[in-house]
Amino acid sequence: MDKNTIEIENTLDIRDMSIDDFAEVFHLGEQLFTSEYSSSMYRTWDEYEITTLYNSDSDLCLVADLDDEIVGFVLATTVDKTNSAWKYGYLVWIGVRPGIQKKGIGDSLFNEIKKRMVEQGVRMIIIDTDADNEAGIRFFNKHGFGNTQKHVYMTLNLAKKTMGRKSRK
Ligand SMILES: CC(C)(COP(=O)(O)OP(=O)(O)OC[C@H]1O[C@@H](n2cnc3c(N)ncnc32)[C@H](O)[C@@H]1OP(=O)(O)O)[C@@H](O)C(=O)NCCC(=O)NCCS
Numbered sequence: 310m311d312k313n314t315i316e317i318e319n320t321l322d323i324r325d326m327s328i329d330d331f332a333e334v335f336h337l338g339e340q341l342f343t344s345e346y347s348s349s350m351y352r353t354w355d356e357y358e359i360t361t362l363y364n365s366d367s368d369l370c371l372v373a374d375l376d377d378e379i380v381g382f383v384l385a386t387t388v389d390k391t392n393s394a395w396k397y398g399y400l401v402w403i404g405v406r407p408g409i410q411k412k413g414i415g416d417s418l419f420n421e422i423k424k425r426m427v428e429q430g431v432r433m434i435i436i437d438t439d440a441d442n443e444a445g446i447r448f449f450n451k452h453g454f455g456n457t458q459k460h461v462y463m464t465l466n467l468a469k470k471t472m473g474r475k476s477r478k
Pocket of ligand 1: 341401402403404405406409410411412413414415416417437438442443444445447448449451
């Protein structure tokens with residue numbers, strides 16, 4: 310453990326997100342979840358992500374507070390599937406401020422959300438992220454995630470004119 314990690318651990322507080330934190334969390338998410346971060350548009354970062362997840366389960370919306378500044382957050386919810394007795398935890402967003410990553414803040418956020426999910430009776434946690442998010446995938450692998458399943462996203466551009474093909478009579 311290096312000196313930086315020790316200093317952060319001493320002052321880092323993983324706590325419930327409050328309504329007053331929404332703006333700070335939103336702006337931090339804007340820095341992290343840019344269009345370069347995710348080329349697919351199936352899930353984009355916007356203010357509704359925060360309010361919807363907070364309304365669904367505020368116990369699973371946490372921030373990492375370092376000297377009264379939010380340097381990370383995790384937003385999650387639980388899912389009950391029909392025909393399954395299991396309760397699933399869905400970790401939707403986790404992020405740590407650029408420049409202060411790789412110092413154990415993500416680990417602290419994840420450990421606390423996992424503890425809370427266990428308390429809620431969650432049997433399995435699910436996550437999704439872009440296939441080229443190497444840091445994210447390494448992070449989840451370190452925490453024991455596996456059983457990677459590939460999913461294909463496709464688009465059809467309806468604004469594009471159909472060219473070069475005569476219509477059939
Ligand atoms: C993923 C993320 C939350 C990790 O937070 P973090 O505070 O940097 O993570 P930690 O310092 O606790 O690192 C924990 C482990 O994650 C892995 N990891 C984190 N950053 C990494 C990087 N840049 N490259 C490779 N592995 C990395 C390592 O296995 C690390 O363990 P180690 O230090 O013992 O090797 C952070 O990188 C982030 O905000 N990324 C952008 C948003 C994102 O991709 N979120 C996930 C999908 S929602």
